[in-house]
Amino acid sequence: MDISWWVVVLFIIDLAIRITAIIVVPRNRRPTAAMAWLLAIYFIPFIGVFLYLLIGNPRLPRARRRKQERINEYAREAAAQIDQGTLRPNPPPWFPSVVRMNSTLGALPLVGDNEAHLISDYQESLDAMADEIRRAEKFVYVEFYIFQSDAATDNFFRAMEEACARGVTVRVLLDHWANRWKPFYKATLRRLDAMGADWHLMLPVQPLKGNTQRPDLRNHRKLLVVDGLVAYLGSQNVTDSTYNLPKNIKRGLHWVDLMVRLEGPVVTSVLAVFLSDWYSETDTVPDDATEVAAPSATGDLDCQVVPSGPGFEFENNKRMFVELLHAAQKRITIISPYFVPDGAVLDAITSATARGVDVELFVSEEGDQALVYHAQRSYYEALLRAGITIWMYQKPYILHTKGLTIDDEVAVIGSSNMDMRSFGLNLEISLLVRGEEFIRELDEVASEYRRLSRQLTAEEWAKQPLRSTVLDNLARLTSALQ
Numbered sequence: 001m002d003i004s005w006w007v008v009v010l011f012i013i014d015l016a017i018r019i020t021a022i023i024v025v026p027r028n029r030r031p032t033a034a035m036a037w038l039l040a041i042y043f044i045p046f047i048g049v050f051l052y053l054l055i056g057n058p059r060l061p062r063a064r065r066r067k068q069e070r071i072n073e074y075a076r077e078a079a080a081q082i083d084q085g086t087l088r089p090n091p092p093p094w095f096p097s098v099v100r101m102n103s104t105l106g107a108l109p110l111v112g113d114n115e116a117h118l119i120s121d122y123q124e125s126l127d128a129m130a131d132e133i134r135r136a137e138k139f140v141y142v143e144f145y146i147f148q149s150d151a152a153t154d155n156f157f158r159a160m161e162e163a164c165a166r167g168v169t170v171r172v173l174l175d176h177w178a179n180r181w182k183p184f185y186k187a188t189l190r191r192l193d194a195m196g197a198d199w200h201l202m203l204p205v206q207p208l209k210g211n212t213q214r215p216d217l218r219n220h221r222k223l224l225v226v227d228g229l230v231a232y233l234g235s236q237n238v239t240d241s242t243y244n245l246p247k248n249i250k251r252g253l254h255w256v257d258l259m260v261r262l263e264g265p266v267v268t269s270v271l272a273v274f275l276s277d278w279y280s281e282t283d284t285v286p287d288d289a290t291e292v293a294a295p296s297a298t299g300d301l302d303c304q305v306v307p308s309g310p311g312f313e314f315e316n317n318k319r320m321f322v323e324l325l326h327a328a329q330k331r332i333t334i335i336s337p338y339f340v341p342d343g344a345v346l347d348a349i350t351s352a353t354a355r356g357v358d359v360e361l362f363v364s365e366e367g368d369q370a371l372v373y374h375a376q377r378s379y380y381e382a383l384l385r386a387g388i389t390i391w392m393y394q395k396p397y398i399l400h401t402k403g404l405t406i407d408d409e410v411a412v413i414g415s416s417n418m419d420m421r422s423f424g425l426n427l428e429i430s431l432l433v434r435g436e437e438f439i440r441e442l443d444e445v446a447s448e449y450r451r452l453s454r455q456l457t458a459e460e461w462a463k464q465p466l467r468s469t470v471l472d473n474l475a476r477l478t479s480a481l482q
Contacts, residue, residue: 068311071276072107085112094327105316114264115299125259133159139169141225146237147174149188161195172199183244200281220426231270234259252396263298269305301435309427317416318423333405335362340375340419350386359388366395374475384458391453
């Protein structure tokens with residue numbers, strides 16, 4: 001009799017879970033993600049519910065979202081007062097509408113008269129940022145997803161120490177979860193304390209301190225602002241190219257990244273992103289930032305900073321990518337270490353090849369994250385069939401650069417991958433650039449990547465063993481759990 005009652009109780013609980021899931025899960029969620037969660041809950045109800053409660057909410061906590069709304073409103077008001085400089089003439093017919101969409105979603109304007117240069121050497125980038133910090137007179141604002149004091153970054157940290165010693169304000173933001181389990185975490189924090197830097201963790205997961213949210217919502221941005229006059233952003237973290245992880249060192253893995261150095265009015269936009277993240281973590285806005293004069297014109301590039309993440313109502317980066325892919329008339333070059341597109345991105349890419357656009361995709365031959373690596377591979381057949389050229393950057397290097405080139409005068413570079421995590425879960429920063437000279441620099445980097453890659457052919461892919469196909473497809477299903 002007791003067993004029968006337990007069966008009835010479990011049946012009622014199971015039924016309640018399924019009915020509740022149908023009501024709760026699909027709300028304000030893309031259909032593919034909703035279906036993936038419903039399948040998980042239906043097939044493994046108790047485990048599925050536990051996972052959903054742990055990582056099922058794709059949005060930041062309400063308090064942070066309200067902060068983001070205030071930040072966006074302030075940015076819109078401030079943007080109306082910004083001198084947009086002299087924009088380049090004769091933009092493509094579709095370009096103004098993309099810029100307007102970006103401004104509407106991300107609250108930052110397109111500004112002209114900028115200078116931008118790429119740095120593709122890993123150590124050179126770290127040392128260039130260190131040199132910039134040594135020239136600082138007022139403040140240094142540092143924000144990186146992964147931030148470690150090690151042999152490769154020692155020059156960067158010494159530059160910050162020297163800046164603090166001469167009275168320059170040094171503020172640092174680093175992601176909590178991404179750094180908490182990395183080598184040198186505590187040593188890095190001690191070094192920041194010792195130098196006198198004002199540092200804070202981004203999106204801390206500290207339940208005992210009242211800091212709770214979905215633990216895999218991360219601030220993935222990488223940027224540096226010095227005196228409000230020079231900025232850096234891109235894909236590179238401040239750490240050794242192996243990330244100091246024993247598994248990477250054992251496999252001989254090294255990361256390949258790309259950073260861009262910026263001067264001109266666009267630096268104010270990068271500064272605004274840092275200040276928004278600083279306000280999100282501290283509820284304060286630094287006084288020294290409000291006293292900075294507007295950067296002067298230094299070049300001839302039009303630039304727009306596009307922040308994105310779960311604090312925004314829409315997926316700003318994905319919408320920009322989709323619009324640009326649909327606009328391309330001649331060629332598209334995509335560089336993405338984690339390429340797991342949703343239906344909109346995949347349709348935009350395959351539609352481009354159908355209308356005669358030359359599309360090439362750069363990915364890594366070697367994977368550092370098994371689920372993402374196999375999920376990415378599950379798209380190769382469809383991409384090859386559509387006529388897309390796939391370049392595989394040869395191991396033991398992980399191509400970590402994130403870039404997009406459309407035709408001959410528009411490009412995007414930043415921290416955002418073309419995957420569902422970057423679209424919906426990570427806080428990212430992207431830079432839209434219009435200007436042939438910048439495109440030429442990015443093309444030179446792509447040419448070097450091409451030289452160091454091998455082309456994946458349809459014939460080679462057809463020989464993939466069944467076990468690989470099964471793993472790829474299973475990983476593809478899990479990639480939709482957002």
